[in-house]
Amino acid sequence: MNTLYRLLTEEDTSEFCHKVSLALAKGWDLYGSPSYAFDPTSGKMRCAQAVTKQVHADYSADMKLGEQ
Numbered sequence: 001m002n003t004l005y006r007l008l009t010e011e012d013t014s015e016f017c018h019k020v021s022l023a024l025a026k027g028w029d030l031y032g033s034p035s036y037a038f039d040p041t042s043g044k045m046r047c048a049q050a051v052t053k054q055v056h057a058d059y060s061a062d063m064k065l066g067e068q
Contacts, residue, residue, distance in 0.1 A: 004053045005031070006065050012036070012045040020049050026068075028053045 008023060010016035024030070028051040035048040055068055 001054050001056060002059050004055055004059070004063070004065055004068055006051050006053075007048055008051060009046060009048045011042070012047050016047045016049075020051070023051050023066075026053075 006023070006028070008016075008019050010019055020030075031050040031052045037046055037048075038044075039046045053068060057063075057068075
């Protein structure tokens, strides 16, 4: 088994919660605490949450992590 890692990011809107909820529904697990930071380029707050998932596949940089 291999562990996959993703960092989900989004502006501070309900879309971020939906993105994390979708990952959890697909079997990903929360990894650590969420982060919240100001993006000076856009002038908006951004959220981030790391997630991991155990898979029965060899890792490849060509994997589409969101489809796992």
